[in-house]
Amino acid sequence: HTVTSGIVSALGRSGISPDGYEDFIQTDAAINPGNSGGALINLRGELIGINSAIFSNSGGNIGIGFAIPVNIAKSIMAQLIEHGKVQRGLLGVSISDFSADTAKAYGVDAHEGALVQEVTPGSAAEKAGVQVGDVIVAVDGEAVRSASSLRATIGVKRSGDKVKLDLLRDGKRRSVTAQLDEREAASQVAAVDIHPGLEGADFANYSGENAGPGGAAVQVVSVEPDSPAAARGLRQNDIIIAVNRLRVRSVAELQAAASQQSLLILSIRRGSRDLLLQIR
Template identity: 55%
Template sequence: MAITPPQEQAQPFEGLGSGVIIDAAKGYVLTNNHVINQAQKISVQLNDGREFDAKLVGSDEQSDIALLQLIKPDHLTQIAIADSDKLRVGDFAVAVGNPFGLGQTATSGIISALGRSGLNLEGLENFIQTDASINRGNSGGALLNLNGELIGINTAILAPGGGSIGIGFAIPSNMAKTLADQLIQFGEIKRGLLGIKGMEMSADIAKAMNLNVQRGAFVSEVLPNSGSAKAGIKSGDVIVSLNGKPLNSFAELRSRIATTEPGTKVKLGLLRDGKPVDVEVTLDKSTSSTASAELIIPALQGPRSATAR
C-alpha cells in the first residue's frame, strides 16, 4: 500500500503499509490509521500486481484503525475473520505484510500474550502480543491463525534498537471488525460509556477487599445518573465478564465498551462481597476527545514504513 504525502513534501511516497481485504464485493480494506494519516492519495497494490486507487471511508485514531474502499473493485478475494476471543497463549500465528516495501512476506510465531495494555501506543489498548517477526511496512497487515483466518491487525513492535526483537502487537480481529462495521455504517466511531471509574484488579486489592479473584476491572467510583448507576453497580464491585466472556483487565473492559455503540445493552458479571451478581447496563454516549496514537515511550515503535524513496 503506497501513500502519497501532502504536496509540499518532495518525496513521492510518505511510506508503505499493508492492509487486509474484508469485503471483496464492496472493496473494503482494513489497515492502520497511522499508515494513511494525512495522505492525499492512497494507492493499493495487490499481490497479483494489480493496483487500485482507494478512498478513505473513515478512521479512528484512538484504536489506530482505518477503513479504505477500493475504486472499482474487481475479482477480489476477502479474508475469513476468526473469533479472536477464542485465542490462547501458545497458539501458532502467521504475520503477513509488506515489510520495507519488499512485497508480500509471511513470518511465523506464536501468540505470546493476550490483552496487553499500558504501552502508551494508542488510546485504546487490548493487544495480541506475538513473536512472529513484524517490521516497518507491516503496519495494517494480517495476523493469521493456521487456518488462514484473520485474528489481528499488526500495528506496533517493541523496538529499543530500531528493529524487530520478536515482540509485536496486533489489534484483535473482533475489535477491528466491530470498528470497521461502525465506519461502514456511520463513517465514524460512536463510543459507548459505562459511567464508572476504576483500575486493574491486583493481588493487593484482592487482599484488601478479601476477594478470591485477581483478574478483572475494579470499580472505584460510579458516576451519578450513568447507565452503571441505574443498573445498580456499586464502588467496590469487580467486573469479571462482559456478555458472558471473561475480562482480564480494566483496559480490556474499556476497549470493548469504547468500541460498542451507545444505547447497546451489555451484560456484566460482577463480584460483590465475594458473591456473583449479574446486571444489564445500557451504554451512554461518550463525549471524550480522541487520544493521540503517537508514541510516548521511545522504545515502543509502530512498524511504520521504510524510508521514503
C-alpha cells in the same frame, strides 16, 4: 510480498495505545515499518489479528509486535462502513485491576476483574446500580481479566447497547444491565493554545493504565525537536497527571489549569517513574 512467522507470546497486552482501548495480541513474528495493517494469521490461514505496532528503540523489528484482535477489528470496520466513524460505548466508571492482594483484602476467591474506584454521576453505570467497590468480573458472559480488558470490551460496544455486567459485591455475585452512553471523541490540541512554554507539543485525552486515580489524564502525543516543550524536558508519551497540584483529566482541564499561569509545575508519569517538570 513477504511472509514472516512466529508464535503468539501473550494475549490482552496493554499500555501501548493512548486511547486506553487495548487488548493486543503480542507476537514475535517480524513486523517491520510499513507492515501495519497487514494480516496476522494462524496455521490454518485464518485471520486472527491486524498488525498494528512494534516495541523498538531503533524503529526496526526486535521480536515484539502487537496486533489488534480480529473481533475488535471487525467491530470497528462495521462501524466505519455504517457511520463513517467509530462510536464507542461509555460505562462511566473509573477502574483498576483487581489483584490477588485486593481479593484477599476483600475476602473473596477471585483474582481477575476490574475494581470500580469511582462512578460518574448520571452515567450508565450509576443508572444500572453499579457502586464504588464493586468488582466487574464479566460483560455479557465474557470474563473480565483486568481493567484494560474491560475498557476494550466496552470500547467495541456502541452507545445505546445494553450490556449485562456480572459483579462481586460484599462477597456475593450479582448481575445488572447497563445501557451504554456515547463517549466523546478524544480531544487533541496544540500546546501553543495552552501555554507558550509547551509550544511544540501536542496533547490528547488519555485513559490507559498510567492515568492514576480517576482513570483519566492527558498524554503528550508528540514533541517537536528543539521546541520550547522539548527544551523544558517534556517527552512524547509522558502522562500529565496534575498541573500546579490540580488534577487534570482531559485536555480541556489542562488548558483551563495552565492558560492563566506563568509558571507550571507538571506532575508527570514517565513509564514507571513519577516526576515534576517546571515550565515557564
